[in-house]
Every structure is written in C-alpha cells, then in structure tokens.
Amino acid sequence: MTLPKLNNPMACILGSGLGALGESLDSSTKVSYQDIPGFLNTQVSGHKGFLIYGKLGSRDVVFLQGRNHFYEGHSMEEVVYPIRFLKSLGVQTLILTNSAGGMGEGMKPGDPMLITDHINLMGNNPLIGSHRVDEGPRFPDMTDAYDPTLSRVLKKCFEEHNLNIHSGVYAGVTGPSYETPAEIRFLKHVGASAVGMSTVHECIMARYLGMKVVGLSCITNLAAGLSGSPLSHSEVKEVASQVEKNYTKALKSFIQSI
Ligand code: HPA
Numbered sequence: 657m658t659l660p661k662l663n664n665p666m667a668c669i670l671g672s673g674l675g676a677l678g679e680s681l682d683s684s685t686k687v688s689y690q691d692i693p694g695f696l697n698t699q700v701s702g703h704k705g706f707l708i709y710g711k712l713g714s715r716d717v718v719f720l721q722g723r724n725h726f727y728e729g730h731s732m733e734e735v736v737y738p739i740r741f742l743k744s745l746g747v748q749t750l751i752l753t754n755s756a757g758g759m760g761e762g763m764k765p766g767d768p769m770l771i772t773d774h775i776n777l778m779g780n781n782p783l784i785g786s787h788r789v790d791e792g793p794r795f796p797d798m799t800d801a802y803d804p805t806l807s808r809v810l811k812k813c814f815e816e817h818n819l820n821i822h823s824g825v826y827a828g829v830t831g832p833s834y835e836t837p838a839e840i841r842f843l844k845h846v847g848a849s850a851v852g853m854s855t856v857h858e859c860i861m862a863r864y865l866g867m868k869v870v871g872l873s874c875i876t877n878l879a880a881g882l883s884g885s886p887l888s889h890s891e892v893k894e895v896a897s898q899v900e901k902n903y904t905k906a907l908k909s910f911i912q913s914i
Pocket of ligand 1 (some may be wrong): 755756757834835851876877878879880892
C-alpha cells in the first residue's frame, strides 16, 4: 500500500457498531486492513476492518473502522500497531471511541460518556519492551492523557446535538468475559464510571508518540449486576447501532470545529 499524503489529518478509531462516521466523508478511499502490512484482520462481530481516508469539509481525516483487541490473543505490540501507523501518516490528534458498560450516576444505555481519564487494568502496557528513544519518552506522563481542551469541545458538540453526555473514568479490562457484579462494585469504588475492553493501551501508545487524545464511550449497557439482566454482545451492537446516527452528527461537528 502506498501511503496517502495527508495534510495534518485527524484520526478516529470507530468501535463496535459506531462505524457509520467512516461512510460519511465527502470523498474517500477505503482500504481493507488485509491490504495494510502490519494490520490484523478484525474478527469481532460489529468491527468492520477498514481504513478510510478522505476529507470532512476541508479537514483531512483517517478513520479506522474496527480494531483488534488484546483478548483475541494478539500481543500488545500488534494491537497498537495501527496507532504507530497513524503517526506515520502525520496524525497528531486521535479520537478513540468504544462501547462500554456504564456504572456512573444516571447512565442509561445509549448515553455518550466523555472519557476524562482511564484506569489500565489490562495487566499489561504497550510500552513494555525495548525503548526507541526517537519515538517518545521511556516514562510518558499520563496526567492529561485525554486532552482537556479538546474534551471540552467534544462535550459541547454533543450537547449542541441535544445528547446528554456524561463525563467519567474508563476502566480498561482484558475481557472477553464480562465482569462479575463484584468486579463492577470494585470498579465503581475505585472511581470508574464505565468499563470496556479497549482504548487504554491505544491511548498510552498515542500519548507516548506525542498525539493528543480525545475519548468517547457509548454506554451500550448498564454494567454487570446493575440492570438485573445478563449482558450480551448482541445487545451491545444493537444499542450502538441505534445511536450511531446521532453520534456521527456530533462527531462530525467536533472534527470540523477543531
Ligand atoms: N463490560 C466490558 N466491556 C463492554 C461492556 C461491559 O459491560 N459493554 C460493552 N463493552
């Protein structure tokens, strides 16, 4: 694959059921992950496996429709390879989206949550291993992992689209089993408002490489034990697809406003 020449592109990783933004560009090129050296095929239902680049208004953008997860058995290095690839395209701002189980006050399935911070409970870190001094610091600071200024703008864009957006801490776990109710009580106790199986390692790699990050969860379900019914991936996909249109509109206005 020859790398496209893009002008200060912004990138967005579109999680389960949230791929529609990738189809909404004014002009675009779609490349299957299979055709990009270093990318793995996505095997998770709801994750499409395409890189799409093009223009949204005057802004160059790159969308990754679907991602690989650590629970698929890949190494951390493989799972975060797309972030390195985005860096090589010149991406300096990255939007990470995901589906998550919600445990914050007043959360309902379908609600958006701005990620203000994360807790990495993956038992791993993508930066473990030998260090390349030219890439970034050995011990990257994670104080403002999710850029406060961009986050405020994202929140405003969702509010302007009449979407009731929460703010909170995302706990990243490996999965693939969903949490037990006791684990959810623990996560709530340590300050999490949402839990999911992605994002934290991508954020770490992006920050290490010097990118700004903004994070958005779609609360697809109340976390285990909070709703009285069992969790299922089909429910997660169903809820994400119901809100996809509204999220797409708000995300588009965010991208165009920064
Ligand atoms: N837990 C973990 N990951 C998830 C959930 C959940 O409840 N919902 C969507 N992704």
